Every structure is written in C-alpha cells, then in structure tokens.
Amino acid sequence: MKKRPFILFLYFISASIAAQERMKEELSIPLADELSYGSPSDVHLDSTFIHTQVDSIITNGIKQQAFPGAQVLVAKEGRIIFHKAYGFHTYDSLQPVALDDLYDLASVTKIAAALPALMKLVDEGKLDLDQPFSTYWTRWKGKKDKENLSLREILAHQAGLVPYIVFLNKIFKKNGRPKKRFVRPYRTRKFSQQAYQGIFINRRFKKKMYRIIDRSEVSDKKKYTYSGLTFLLYPALIEQLAGIDYETYLNTHFYGPLGMETTGFQPKTKQYPNKIVPTEKDTLFRHGLTQGWVHDENASLLGGVSGNAGLFATAVDLAKLMQLYMQLGTYAGKRYFSEATVKEFIKGQYPENDNRRGLGFDKPYPNNSGLPLSEAYPAPEVAPESFGHSGFTGTFVWADPENQLVYIFLSNRVYPSRKHRNLYSLHIREAVQQVFYRAQLPTE
Template identity: 70%
Template sequence: MKNIILKGILLFFGFTSQLFAQNNDVLTYASPEEVGLDSKMIHQRVDSIISNGIREEAFPGAQVLVAKNGKIIFHEAYGFHTYDSIQRVATNDIYDLASVTKVTAALPAIMKLVDEGKIDLDRPFSDYWTRWKKVESKKDLTLREILAHQAGLVPYIIFLNEVLDGNGTPKTKYIRNAPSRKFSNQVYDHLYIKNNFFKRMYRLIDKSAVSDEKKYKYSGLTFLIYPELVKQLTGSSYDYYLEKNFYLPLGAPTMGFTPSKKGFSNAIVPTEVDTLFRHSLTKGWVHDENASLLGGISGNAGLFAKATDLAKLMQMYMQYGVYDGKRYFSEATVKEFIKVQYPENDNRRGLGFDKPLLNNSELNLEDAYPAPEAGKSSFGHSGFTGTFVWADPKNQLVYIFLSNRVNPSRDHRKLYSLNIRSAVQQVFYQSTLASE
C-alpha cells in the first residue's frame, strides 16, 4: 500500500514510473544474509585466504568487493599499500587496473560503436584501421577474430626497447626530462615522450608477424591502437569519450586515466619499484610500459578506479547494458560480446571478455579458471598488477578483487600459485545458508 501511495505522489509531481523503477537496477548495500549467504562463513574463509596471501607475500594488501542480486554484500580491505606497513589499504583506494582496462575502457567504446553500426565485427578491421589495407598479413583480419584472440597476432611488443639504449639509458631522441613543444606527452614525473612516438609504435605493429595457424593466442597489440581508432570514428578523444558516455553517467568518477593529475583525495595504491625505466616506486602512473609510452592513456592498460566504481560498470554489463534506468548498449550487443566465439577451436574467449575454461565446472579449484562454480555465461578479465573483475548473470554475482601483487617487483607470483583470486571467489558460491 505504501508503494502505491508513493507512486501516486511521484506521478503527481511529474515523475515517471520509469524513474520510480530505477532503484531495481542500481547497486545498494545489504548483509549477506539478505541474499541467502552465510556472513560468518564468508568472513572467516575470505579473511583466512587473504591473510595467508599477505603472509606468503603474494601482495602487501588487497581489497574484495562482491555484489549479489544487485546488493553489495561484502567489501573489505586488507593489509597495507607496501610491505613497510605504513599505509593501510582503504575501501576507497584507487588501483592500477592493468589489463582489466581492456574490458573497462577499450571494450565499452568498441561495443558502443558496434551498437551504433559504426563498426561491423565481421568486416575486415582494415576498413576502419585503414593503414592495414597495405599489410598483406593483416588486411583481411576481422575485429571478431582480433577481439577473440583468434587472429594469430603476436602477444606483445616491448616498445621500451625502442626508447632505451643498450645501457638502459633513455635515448634523448625519444625521451626528455622537461616538456617542450615536441615533447609534451608526459609518461612519468619529469619524463616526457616525443609527441609522435606513437606513430613508430603503429609502424612496428604493422610489421609484426601474423601466424598462419588460426587458434587461440592472446594478444594485446590492437588495444594500443583502439584509442586512436575511437578518436577517428567519433571525433572525440578516447578518454573524453569514455567519461562522457560511461564513467560520469554511471557515477564512477574515479574511473579514468592519469589519476595523479586529477587531485583525488583517494589514496592511489603504488605498484612496482621500477628499476628499468622510471627508477622509483611507480605510483599514480600506469605500471605497463607500453601504455606509459602512450602518455598513460591506452586500451591495453592505464585505467585506474576504486572498487565500487568498477562494480557499477560490471553490474551494468551483467544487466545486459542497463544501469540506473539508462541503457548503454543493446541487450543483443552485450550478449554477443560475452559469448564464447570459437569453442570449436578450443578457444574459451568472448569478444574482449575472458570466459571460464570450457570444461571449468569439471575441474578442481587448483586447475579451474575462475572458480569452478562460475556459470558458463559469466565473464570478466584479469590484470597483471593483481586485479580481477568477474560477472556471473546466472548467479547474479559481481566479484571485484584488487591488489598490487607486483609490489615491490613483478617477480612476486604467489597470487597465481596460491590461486587466491579464484579461491576467494569460490567462497561466495559455497556460502549458502544451511536453511536454504
């Protein structure tokens, strides 16, 4: 009866029923018990897994956020920013997302362009990235093949080798310590890249090998060129396009590039002590060297965000393109991108999105990716710095894991060997209340 009266009041003052219904697709907070999960079990098991990870130096600190049925039912921070135990991790800290950038920056832009008919997944990508028209090995590749990592592109090119000499010293041809007219693109504190260096990157990508054998082979190369492609097709800079169309409408203000320039009050969690290029603790600037040579704004890495902002974007995907009453993509587009594209080639990938192993439900936790209980329709991505995002439409579960496992160095790999991210995720599948 109260809801009926409230609807009448809203309509009387000119509000629509659509506005009234918006609360149904917006994340709110609740206890685990409200969605049928056991709070005590969750806290005991997650605390144990994360505490062991810190003891084993898998990471100095971490953060976990889980939303179930549209309710944030768990959001906890653990440990410290670094192993000196000076600054504790807080739930509003901002993290370098690394390759999670692929599905939270490059992919939404591409999805919108596909939705608007400005890109066709099955036409040659060279119809849009026209410099590939003259590259015999690449001119016929489709965006579908590329996004599903089925195109045979090489995984990575170390562009840092182009800007450092044999002794590891920056070449003044490409790197300067002070800005100027030709060196205005900042890559770190007191480091500036030549403005047109990106053209050399594109040339090297053009020349890179393409395998004749079309099978699953992960490649991040094209994600370096998507920002320029978005600019060409929309007339807007990549970062502005993302803020205007996604981050600000979603109410995700910390999501973006080059956070050290934005004056956030949130602490930014540092990543690696860089001994190759920046020779300091990398903080507030992208960890990935290739993204840094693009001024920190790229499609492969460079995005930063806090957990709650990430959760909004992943919830929007899980709701097939809708959040807070606003439609960002058509349902058909989202479902196409999160679908396995080439299962006949033993390729688990969707379009840009990662997916569970094809036989995931049959595996033990140690061999599974992600947790064995994750639904076949689930999707997400991991990041080199120790980040992970995953959404499961079947189980209505969004899982965000943030850490800086590369601190103090990328040699810290126990996050993987201990399978921490999947182990934590599994807790939320197994913690159903006994009464259920």
C-alpha cells in the same frame, strides 16, 4: 553588527537543508537495476562463513607476500553484500588499504575502457565485427597478413597476432641510456606525453609504435593466442570514429553517467581525493616507485592513456560497470548498449577451436566445473556464461549472470617486484571467489 545574527541564522538554515538533502540521497531507495548495499543474509548467504574464509585466505596471502594488501567486493542480486579491505599499500605497514583506494587496473583496462567504447560504436553501426579491421584502421590496407583480419577475430584473440611487443627497447641506447630523440626530462610541445615524473616521450613515438605493429608477424594458424597489440590502437580508432578524444568519450558516455567519479587515466595529474595504491619499484625505466603512473611500459610510452592498460578505478566503480554488463546494457534506469550487442560480446566466439574467449571478455576454462581449484579458471563453480578479465598488477573482475554475482578483487601483487607470483601459485583470487558460491544457507 546587528545583521550578523540574521546572517548566521540563514547560514545554519541553509546548512541544515544541505545536510537533509545529503541524508535523503544516502537513504534514497535505489532503482531496481542499481547497486545498493545489503548483507549476505539478505541473499541467503552465511555471513560468518564468508568473513572467516575470506579473512583466512587474504591474511595468508599477505603472510606469503602474494601482495601487501588487497580488497574484495562482491555484489549479489544487485546488493553489495561484502566489501572489505586488508593489509597495507606496502610491506612497511604505513598506509592501510582503504575501500576507496585507486588501483592500477592493468589489463582490466581492456574491458573497462576500450571495450565499452567499441561496443557502443558497434551498437551505433559505426563498426562491423565481421568487416576487415583494415576497413577502419586503414594502415593495414595492403598488409597481406593483416588486411583481411576481422574485428571479431581480433577481439577474440583468434587472429594470430603476436602477444606483446616490448617497445621500451626502442627508446634505449646500447649503454642503457634513453635516446634524446624519444625521451626528455621536461615537457615541451614535441615531448608532451608524460610517462613518469621527469620523463616525457616524443609524441611522434606513437607513430613508431604503429609502424612496428604494422610490420609484426601474423601466424597462419588461426588458434587462440592472447594478444593486446590492437588495444594500443583502439584509442586512436575510437577518436577517429567518434569525432572526440578517447578520454572525453569514455567520461561522457560511461564514467560520468554511471557515477564512476574517480575512474580515469593519469590520476597523478588529477585532483582525486583518493589514495593511490603503488605498484612496482621500477629499476629499469622510471628508477623509482610507480605510484599514480601506469605500470605497463607500453601504455606509459603513450602518456598513460591507452586501451591495453592505464586505467585507475575503485572497487565500487568497477562493480557498477560489471553490473551494467551483467544486466545486458542497463544501469540505474539508463540503457548504455542494446541487449543484443552485450550478448554478442560476452558469449564465447570460437569454442569449436578450443578458444574460450568472448569479444574482449575472458571466459571460464572449458569443463571448468569439473576441475579442482588448482586447475580451474576462475572458481570451478562459476557458470559457463560468466565473463570478466584479469590484470597483471593483481586485479580481477568477474560477472556471473546465472548466479547474479559480481566479484571484484584488487591488489598490487607486483609490489615491490613483478617477481612476486604467489597470487597465482596460491590461487587466491579463485579461492576467494569460490567462498561466495559455497556460502549458501540451507533452505528451510
């Protein structure tokens, strides 16, 4: 009993030291190329104008049921100068949107998961953009319409591949019930790919998807046609070339070092403390609210781990990754890619062929600056060198090196149904982005 005061004393001392260390971390000066927090006035922007305009646009979007809730993050000149959450997870207004909520990124997965891995493999000389893709993905050797397609053509959506294949059709019988050889309500060694609660996919179905892609048509006309097909293949290719599994590769080389602690696939199976924003009430396949499981059906048939969709993340995590790209491969004093590799991936590849795309990255419309907001993509004010990507669920990320601006927009516009399209018709993402270009304070 006499020892208790001394033990309590040690406890309080250790707790005090721990608290001081936490305060030091929170108050520490970030590295020159690491995101920090600031205010709009720090970068000569009008805070009142920004808050008034963004609040108005987002509030109207919620009123028009473009989405039940959203959040916006903007970093300028290396400082997060705006990060605000709006609305609720659903229209019943029970769960408010929080700044650390996890969102299903949909196609933003392409540039936040598959692409950084491919970029690193190119950097290491394990992939050549101008070699035939079949050099690495040998299933395409002997496929006359595919064996000579280069990785550059494919990543720039210039290869003539079909845009999308609905693989979900392959698992249903004519009466609408799932085929037992592909789907089971419980996990076994053979049925190990979990698509949803009580839905497990035969791990061999992945090979069936590959065969269907092998047989898919390729257009003779080499012009811009967006296709996500090969992003279904990239995880297996990355594992083949890297020698470790796709998720481990991403966590080891990117998410871990960048401090993207709650970025990953299948968040329902992980112990993340963050709330997960729901997407669609699925009446066809999952027969319930899709929350914590990937919305994209093709990715779900792969167990939620894919290159086309399936990644979940917070706004701050995405801001770090986009800042890394904008800084041409470095973040917080660490180099992740060579400057030359990043420059190659973010530049337009086939502008002479009316193709605005970079390698994996989206780019502004040609002559975007001369277009009205209703016709522009994204905001008319973004620089031609800027780049990013959008996601079907209502997500959008963009980086503008010329203006040193990173823009993150997260929403669940597909709740309760993907038929909700006012996010597009009201041009909400572009309008919010435009605010930060128009908020410049007059110089003295």
